[in-house]
Amino acid sequence: MEVEQTALPGIGLRHDFTTRAGQRVGVVSHRTGRRDLVIYDEDDPDRACQTVKLNDEEADALVELLGAPRIVQRLNQLHQQVEGLVSVQLPIPPGSPYAGRPMGEARVRTRTGASIVAVVRGGRVFASPGPDFVFHEGDVVVVVGSEDSTAEVADILANG
Numbered sequence: 405m406e407v408e409q410t411a412l413p414g415i416g417l418r419h420d421f422t423t424r425a426g427q428r429v430g431v432v433s434h435r436t437g438r439r440d441l442v443i444y445d446e447d448d449p450d451r452a453c454q455t456v457k458l459n460d461e462e463a464d465a466l467v468e469l470l471g472a473p474r475i476v477q478r479l480n481q482l483h484q485q486v487e488g489l490v491s492v493q494l495p496i497p498p499g500s501p502y503a504g505r506p507m508g509e510a511r512v513r514t515r516t517g518a519s520i521v522a523v524v525r526g527g528r529v530f531a532s533p534g535p536d537f538v539f540h541e542g543d544v545v546v547v548v549g550s551e552d553s554t555a556e557v558a559d560i561l562a563n564g
Contacts, residue, residue: 439463464528492554494561496543501564508535516556518549
């Protein structure tokens with residue numbers, strides 16, 4: 405799918421795409437942080453027929469509703485293709501030695517062969533977090549690997 409990006413001087417950025425059914429949809433990201441979800445008129449693709457203004461919390465909720473199930477769907481498809489591959493959701497428990505520390509310090513992939521593919525925090529999904537991503541108590545870490553390697557990650561996150 406092709407997503408077009410347009411700079412809006414003094415406002416921010418607009419990202420647009422056309423659905424398979426031919427509906428044009430866009431998101432305007434204002435410099436203030438506000439986001440507008442825009443549905444364009446089918447007869448005039450330059451005319452917005454519907455605009456939904458979203459604050460940060462609403463935008464995060466929409467991302468969660470659209471993003472998290474998609475990540476899970478992709479993982480499930482991958483599981484069907486690769487025998488022995490599992491994904492698990494592991495919390496950063498109270499007292500974890502990695503709460504407040506960067507993900508890279510846990511050396512999960514090096515120690516277990518499993519990969520952290522996302523972190524869910526307060527309803528927000530952080531896909532493909534880098535080694536500088538700091539874990540917080542209560543985060544839910546999405547890990548992909550074998551049953552044994554994901555169990556090792558659970559032990560690492562809980563006990564170090």
